[in-house]
Amino acid sequence: MLAFLIRRLAQAAVVLAVVGLIAFAMFRFAGDPVNQIVGPDTPVSERAEIRKSLGLDDPVLLQFGRYAGNVLRGDFGISYQFRQPVTALLAERMPATLELAFCATLFALTVGILMGVYCALRRETVLAKLFQAISLVGVSLPTFLIGILLIFLFSVTLGWLPSYGRGDTVRIGGWTTGFLTVSGLKALILPSITLGLFQMTLIMRLVRAEMLEVLRTDYIRFARARGLTTRAIHFGHALKNTLVPVITIAGLQLGSVIAFSIITETVFQWPGMGLLFVQAVQNVDIPIMSAYLLLVAAIFVTINLVVDLLYTVVDPRLRTSVGRTA
């Protein structure tokens, strides 16, 4: 178990180092950082002074070391656009993104699993075929188009839900939450569906395929031969076995939900990290871009680790093969 954990941690560290290198390269070589600080008519001598004070004349390796050190201390530099520390900007917007990603994942998991189980157990019904068709459309349509469609239906035409922003938020310590106000919760609905729809269809298709597979196994046949109730067979045995592989995929999807929120946040003007990133790309704000990239990589790597560990908890076969024999 320990060896497994250490190997996983080492892999995670390598991925983070590679992404860190890319982030540094962007930071250092994409455009001249000096240009971002001074105006176009600053004399050459003054530019050289600034270069020196920023350490841009030092060996590249030294610069990378310094960059890595700064990053580890949580210092990602100063945003070109906002003239503020990137860390503070990201921290301010992180709750919005995380709350949105959480709701989207919750939506994707519950609805996706329910629909997938239904499609597997009632394969021939009209509703199951309708779900299948919806899933095909859900996989095909670009996220922003779905968002626009939802806004058109529920905000413009029906006027039920807000089309942009987080609504009223409550500040608890350093965290702003939309969970505690009615308008905050209402504001969450459309963005969560938009962001979660793709994952939902993915999970639905996965659950359906996996469950059909499980229903054909010997132990399900044996469970029937033991005279267990259909309910116990479907939900006790088949569903549990179905969900083991689904957990991995769903967990990994959580990472892409956070990254995909770039699009949803733009459509709904959701004040999160994704919107900040898009604005950074539009305005060539490299410090924010590289920090965001590193942050997403760190989140991905963490989720991967957690999913691996969770997997061993759920599947007894792995628990013993990893735990007792090793």
Add this chain to the structure above:
Amino acid sequence: MSARMDDAAEAPDAQRATPSRLARFLGSDLWLSFRRSKLAMGAFAVTLLMFGLAFAAPWISPQNPYDPAQLELLNSNLPPLWNPDGQSPFLLGTDDQGRDVLSAVLYGLRLSLIVGMLGVVVSGFLGIGLGLVAGYFGGALDTLIMRVADVQLTFPAILIALVVDGVAKASFGSALDTNATILLIVVSIGLSFWVQYARTVRSSVMVERGKDYVQAARLIGLSSPVIMVRHVLPNVTGPVFVIATINLALAIITEATLSFLGTGLPETMPSLGTLIRTGNRFLFSGEWWVVAFPGIALAGLVLAINLLGDWLRDALNPKLQ
């Protein structure tokens, strides 16, 4: 040795290929499965229609939407023709600049398809090339390429495209002309989607590499690139074609998303994504047609290509038959 024999065997076949190939195709399982699937035929028809419209856009559009001289502000914000306020010849209405929506959609479709296909070509070349190299030479090179692929797979393609786009703008300045912007988007799409090709080609090369005929071709002194291109590539056409089809849909979505986020094609030369971005502003003022028709065109195109790709994957998968 066997390489020569292959050539000899193929030569006479190639001469009478035209009729016999068609006959062979018509008798093939692929064609049969296509004839049996109404969905595949429908998807193919829609895809073909979209390609036709895109190709013919300059000739069938009532207006050249890129030419400011043709735009009349008097004609701005007209609803579609079936609406009482609609005006001929603006079948699908106009936007706030007096631009004909139908023409804009046709030109946008053309641009989306061009960028998408170029993106597929770039990612295909990159992925196939890297896959061949990784699989054929193995060793450290293989490890390096596949590690990069692994790391890249942890990020969604759109994020990579955005980063490439942002870095390029930072490096070359944001004053790029339209053609350079198109090229930039094509490259970012290419860099985002090469991994799947590389993985497929690599694993296929690993299988082929061990076979006798490749060893024989090596022995008679055929150089590695020749062996790879002539003997290994034909074996991966099926899977690569499936990936390319599904990738075309993804590439079109990626371009549309980039344009929608405002980092793609400029408003002076709008793709479907740009049209949706600009049209989105009019959603609340009631001019729904400005965003609806580009949206429908994009959704239809992507759905049709996806359906076609799904069908092709199932039809070419021997395990499912």
Add this chain to the structure above:
Amino acid sequence: MTDPVLSVRDLRVAFETRRGTLTAIDGVSLEIGRGEILGVVGESGAGKSVTGSAVIGLIDPPGRIVGGEIRLGSERIDDLPPEKMRRVRGRRIGMIFQDPLTSLDPLYRVGEQIVETIRTHTDLSARAARARAIDLLTEVGIPAPERRIDGYPHEFSGGMRQRVVIALALAAEPELIIADEPTTALDVSVQAQVITLLKRLCREHGTAVMLVTHDMGVIAEAADRVAVMYSGRIAEIGPVAEVVRAPRHPYARGLMCAIPTLSDTAERLTQIPGAMPRLTAIPPGCAFHPRCPSVFGRCQVERPEPIPVGGARVACHLYDARGEAA
């Protein structure tokens, strides 16, 4: 034999396929008495397993019972509604499958699976059911059952797992057990142990057993009576002493040539040229006639009905008084 536990009369099972209806079981009749082991032998595709599945009501679509009747004790069970049939499965008929490695749900402890079966069919409390589960494990010869009951299936060896499967089949004290190739997937050394166990348990509990196998050694070792199946029909049925030692049907004769030891399998029938016909092309008359060394004119046109010969019943025109006369 008075009051058989199981009595199957003229059973017919058909599968609907795109190419038409295939008759997998065509007029099978057999009886099993209390504490008796009936061996059912034949090549793959002869209909042995389908017969077993039909008795326990686990024929899945597109297959279905199209004729005949199945009685358990005095009750007819082939036409029971699904929910009633479920209560028969596991409670009155237990089943053992071929592969113990895949018969158990990998995510549940073996104890949980036994308790689940017991509590589905009885009113025992959880505590009492667990005590009974430990008794069962002891009975099937699992060492240290108090500890092993909390083990997961993958922690048991193949032979031990098949013992768990037998314990599961016995959990609710059924009148009949259907054992479908219970030893095929096991190591040769373990096969004999499992057969001995099965035999002992059935003697002690008075359970009737339908032992489906293609292994003549197993039959010779364990069965009291044996039915030889060919192309969905019974060729010969009778006491082991007669059918195995002195087979009458030409097919049974060919089959028995390959018996001797428990370890030897009789899959390959070198003595009989040709192969069993596919279900799509069963020849008219006697299904065996194209391969039969003693074939004569009547075999090609008239299907032989089982006729009593000695202690057995044989479906062959050679033993028909009229046939011998001709």
